[in-house]
Structure formats: structure tokens, C-alpha cells
Amino acid sequence: MSKKRLLFSILLCFTVLFAVACNQQTTNTTSKTKTAGEVTANEDGKKILNIGMNGAPLMFNPIDTDASGSSGVTFVTRFLFDSLFKMTAPLEFENVLAESYEVSEDSKTFTIKLNQDANWSDGTPFTADDVLFTINLIANPKTLTTIGNYITALDGLEKGKLPEGVTELPSVVAVDEHTVQLTTKNPVDPNLLLERLSDLSIVPKHILQDVKPEELNQNPFWQNPTVTTGPFLFEEYAKDQFVHLVANEEYFRGAPKLDEIFIKIMPPANLVAQLQTGEIHMNAADAGSGTIPPNEWATVKGMEHIVTSEESTRRYINMEFNTEVFPDKRFRQALAYAIDREVLLNDLIQGLGDVVDGPYAPSHPYFDPNVKKYEYNPEKAKELLEEIGWDFNKEIDMIVPTGDQSREMAGNILQQYFQAIGLKVNIVNYDFPTTVQKAITHDFEMMIMSFGSIVDPDGPAVIYTSNGALNDMQYSNERVDELLAQGIAETDATKRKEIYTEVQNFIQEDVPLISLFSVKNLIAVHKDLDSKGGTIYGTHFDAHLWDFK
Numbered sequence: 001m002s003k004k005r006l007l008f009s010i011l012l013c014f015t016v017l018f019a020v021a022c023n024q025q026t027t028n029t030t031s032k033t034k035t036a037g038e039v040t041a042n043e044d045g046k047k048i049l050n051i052g053m054n055g056a057p058l059m060f061n062p063i064d065t066d067a068s069g070s071s072g073v074t075f076v077t078r079f080l081f082d083s084l085f086k087m088t089a090p091l092e093f094e095n096v097l098a099e100s101y102e103v104s105e106d107s108k109t110f111t112i113k114l115n116q117d118a119n120w121s122d123g124t125p126f127t128a129d130d131v132l133f134t135i136n137l138i139a140n141p142k143t144l145t146t147i148g149n150y151i152t153a154l155d156g157l158e159k160g161k162l163p164e165g166v167t168e169l170p171s172v173v174a175v176d177e178h179t180v181q182l183t184t185k186n187p188v189d190p191n192l193l194l195e196r197l198s199d200l201s202i203v204p205k206h207i208l209q210d211v212k213p214e215e216l217n218q219n220p221f222w223q224n225p226t227v228t229t230g231p232f233l234f235e236e237y238a239k240d241q242f243v244h245l246v247a248n249e250e251y252f253r254g255a256p257k258l259d260e261i262f263i264k265i266m267p268p269a270n271l272v273a274q275l276q277t278g279e280i281h282m283n284a285a286d287a288g289s290g291t292i293p294p295n296e297w298a299t300v301k302g303m304e305h306i307v308t309s310e311e312s313t314r315r316y317i318n319m320e321f322n323t324e325v326f327p328d329k330r331f332r333q334a335l336a337y338a339i340d341r342e343v344l345l346n347d348l349i350q351g352l353g354d355v356v357d358g359p360y361a362p363s364h365p366y367f368d369p370n371v372k373k374y375e376y377n378p379e380k381a382k383e384l385l386e387e388i389g390w391d392f393n394k395e396i397d398m399i400v401p402t403g404d405q406s407r408e409m410a411g412n413i414l415q416q417y418f419q420a421i422g423l424k425v426n427i428v429n430y431d432f433p434t435t436v437q438k439a440i441t442h443d444f445e446m447m448i449m450s451f452g453s454i455v456d457p458d459g460p461a462v463i464y465t466s467n468g469a470l471n472d473m474q475y476s477n478e479r480v481d482e483l484l485a486q487g488i489a490e491t492d493a494t495k496r497k498e499i500y501t502e503v504q505n506f507i508q509e510d511v512p513l514i515s516l517f518s519v520k521n522l523i524a525v526h527k528d529l530d531s532k533g534g535t536i537y538g539t540h541f542d543a544h545l546w547d548f549k
Helices: 003-022 074-081 130-141 191-197 213-218 268-277 294-301 330-336 341-348 378-387 405-420 433-441 478-489 494-511
Strands: 046-053 085-089 092-095 098-103 110-115 174-178 180-181 232-238 242-247 260-266 304-310 316-321 353-355 395-401 424-430 445-450 512-521 521-526
Touching: 046 074, 046 268, 074 232, 074 242, 074 260, 085 191, 085 445, 092 098, 092 191, 098 191, 110 130, 130 174, 130 180, 191 378, 268 294, 294 304, 294 521, 316 405, 330 378, 330 512, 341 353, 341 405, 395 405, 395 433, 405 424, 405 445, 424 433, 433 445, 478 494
Parallel strands: 046 260, 395 424, 395 445
Antiparallel strands: 085 092, 098 110, 110 180, 174 180, 232 242, 242 260, 304 521, 316 445, 316 512, 353 512
């Protein structure tokens, strides 16, 4: 098939999918519909904010977002459960539950003073015990968690977990009721720990202390998390429709200016329609899986009552391989050569992103511009498949989760590219929660997914280390494990750069997943709403100050 003919097929596929997406039913909540550009209180005079989000949660457990079923869960839980700090710009931090912190001269001991005004919503004081409980819960090997990498720098862990027979980390202590001291195994850059603690929501010890770690996800608290520290309180979850939050009038940083928030769950295409009609005032954006289809971005930018902005992200669309199913890296390399990612970027998302080679986007300070790249070369792809003796009659299933238009369309386009080199690839669609379960249990052959990362270069460790919480691919490379362990323990910026340069080149050679592109964060906020919108930097930091002008 010629490249011109292949491109025609891809664009035809894109057009059909877009038409289907636009005809999906809208989702309704109990809140009042408003005309375009109008912001009014309801009949009771309450200020109600409506936000559009794509993914439907299964529960609201900030310790295990995969089992919670949606990347949007984090967006919801950060209104409910505060963290010690919040990163409001790249490596710029503000105190939340923390009042201050000090770092020892050897960069191994971190002493954190807690805000003594903070309380749980049932009136119980927030104390150092809650912080210790949360960290030890994450460290417990029986706890299912996706955030184990947040605490890997702490001393006393073995492969990121508590040693057998140990229930508490000796490196995490309560100096007094409102002071926590953390000790790391090696000197670490303070920004690494601050960034990790900015993402770590603290959960209530007095509610969960009697729950067995292995039974944590089954606890009914996560379906109705009514004891929280954040600016808003959980009121109701109408499954697949909306999450209803109400103001926490006793919030220690000040009562919220908004009375209620409805986080409405809907397909991406419907976000645009409801922004236009005023049924929603903002999208959750990249902060909460509230994506606007790139081909509709110009429409949103043209809405007079909507303020828009674009933000570079650390979220990458990838195609994962189950390396147990495809152990020969030459097969994985072949598929990488088969994809024209420039076409994906420009024709699928209108250039609103970047082609990504390896675990870091080109904008990342640790990106190696000389890293191995897989330029579009279908003939090279065919040669590699012939070299390994590939059976071209073999069928391959590729899972593509529904609910994110970029992922869905990317899956169909990739299928076209793989067919062009003689592969028989079937697309299998599941909703996002089912896809996550398939990933966790390694019940897949190939899969389209997206990953987010932190600013610190250690971010990809959770994906590429042999025991990484998000290593769905079952990828294992001893040298990569060694390098990532060295990287997190190194404080010298030059030496860290050398380590992570080697890491990304190993990963690109092995190709446990194909990095496709990063998508810009498309933020839309009603002009009369005073809010940062769904930014990836501290969306929820000042949520109690959000207000209608």
C-alpha cells in the first residue's frame, strides 16, 4: 500500500470516528441548564460549578487509582483529601497540610511541621499519625497501590516495600503530634521528595486503621468517603453520571466560595457541546481526564464566553507490548518502524502535542536529543519480521480503551499501519476500568494506554523497573533497574543526567512500549469563573477560592 493511499485510509477512519463520537448522548445531572455564556445561581441562590470529565470512577481510593477505575479519580479525590504540599508550577511548592519543612545538611532527613488548624471533616484533629499511617499503608506489601513509587527514596524499604515481618518504617517517625521526620536511604534532591509528597493524599487513620491492607480496596469507605480534609465534601456519586461535592464550611484554609460542585461524566465530544450551552463551566482537562477532542479545539477557542489556554504536559500516549507474549525485541522494533508518528501527531491531533522518543518528551530537561529514534520505515519493519520468522497468519489482539478520543483514533490508525506491513491485528475495545484490570493482570497482547510522569527524571521508574507498579508490560532489564536505583540516589545534576541518558537509550533499544506522542493540555474555563482550570500544576491548591465573578 502506498503512503498516499494509507494516509487516505487513515483520514477516512478519523472522519467516521469523529462523526460517531459527535452523535453520542449527552449526560445530565440534577443541576440547572444555562444558556451559552450565562452564569447564574440556582433557585436557592447557591453557587454551583459544573465540570466536565470523561472517565467514570469505580471508587475514590487515592492510594490505588487503577482499581478506582479512572484517571479522573485523582481529580475528584484532590478536592477531598489534601496533601502536605502542592506543586503550583514546575518545582515550585506551596504548603497545604504542612506548615513548614527543614532539610538536613546531608539531604537525608526532612522535618515537616504540620498545620495545627487542620482537621478531618468529622472534627478529628489531623496529626502526624495520619501521615505515618498513610505512608506505612502504601509501603505494606499487602496493599494494592499505584503510588508506591512516591516513597521509594525512604530508608528501610526492600524493592519499594516493607521487609517481611515489618509493619512500620523506622525512617518515618512522629517527633510530636504535629511534626513528622522522614529519612531517606541516600541523599536526595529535596525537590524530588516535595514533588512526591505533593501528589500523596493523606488518608484518615482513625477510619481505616482496623482495615486489613489486603482488604483495603473492598472497604466501603472508598464508595462514600465522607471523612476528609479538603475544601469540599463528598455528597453523592450517581454512577456514570456525576459526582456531587459540597463546600466544607470548616475547611482550615477558609470556607470555599462555591457552594457545590458537580463533576459530570461524559464522552469527550459532549464536553464541547456543554461548554457551548453553559451546562458545564470548565473541563477537568489533563488534571482529570477531561479532554477536549483536538479537532474541536478551534470551536472551543471561538466561544466568546470561554477562556482557553494550552499547556505542555508529561502525559504520553503509548502502545504497550506484553513482553512475555512478544519477548523478541526485534518484533517490537519492527512495529515501531511501521508507524509514521508525524502523521499521527498532525492529522490526528492537529499538531497539538509532540512526537515522543522514549520515556521523556523533548521538552523535558533530561531528554537526550541523540536517543535512538524509530523513523517511519515500513520496509525495515518487514525485514525485521522476516528475520525473526514471523508467522503472518497469526492474529494479534490490540486493546484500545474507550472514553478517550485520541486513544481510540490512534488505535484505528495503528491498525492500518500494522496491516500495511502484513500483520493481522484485531482491535478489542473495553471501557477504561476493564482495560486497567487487563493491564494489571497482564491479560493482553498489545494495548493503547497513556502515562503521566513527574518533573523529576525518576518519574518513569514506576513503569520500567522490574517491580514497577505500572510495569504492565512485564519488562525486565537488570541494567535499567540498577541505573534507576542509582539515579534516585544521586544528587549531582550532571551525574544524574548521565544516568538517565543511559536509561532512556536502553529503553529505546528494548522497546517494551512504543512512545507515540504527548498531547497538549487543552484548558477551557468560563470567563466568569475565577479558577486556574484543569492545569497539571496545582489545580486544587486554591479550590476554596474559586468563585464566579
